[in-house]
Amino acid sequence: DSGVTQTPKHLITATGQRVTLRCSPRSGDLSVYWYQQSLDQGLQFLIQYYNGEERAKGNILERFSAQQFPDLHSELNLSSLELGDSALYFCASSISNEQFFGPGTRLTVL
């Protein structure tokens, strides 16, 4: 157990819908990262927050957004969902370089 928690574990929804994925970092970690893992794309960095502020953006679609709250938990919002958004979404947290991953949320868009 890495100490990073994610909810829900599984999410099944329809195209066009909107979902919210939640991540709680390890105690004391200020940085939260979101990654997308699909079969043909590997692990892709989406976005990083540090102590409530956006720190870096990767290949995140405009339909996706995220935020980090004062208690340091983070949410990833995915809207206007498409079939291709089906993937495993991981968050990770760190206090230095070492990143520890949560168990992931498996999103299936039908």
Added chain:
Amino acid sequence: GENVEQHPSTLSVQEGDSAVIKCTYSDSASNYFPWYKQELGKRPQLIIDIRSNVGEKKDQRIAVTLNKTAKHFSLHITETQPEDSAVYFCAASASYNTDKLIFGTGTRLQVFP
């Protein structure tokens, strides 16, 4: 742009043999290189990492080497066991203002008893 190439994509070895996975990175400012092991449906787990001021690091049966000049780093697993079977990912990061990880495409390692 930032890129990490990883080879081979699949690797099959006999139990007890060694396995080597190689990665090449493009960003010369990269200074941190972790390796993750991911079992099917599970989270990536950090197994070893190396920083740019070190050429080699070892932890029991696993070791990582770094050649900054060639922008290469490698994972070495000795005396492989069936439980080493998993997908292994290399990654690189540079601490400008972010230490986001750029991942390689993964290597599926199968260890046959």
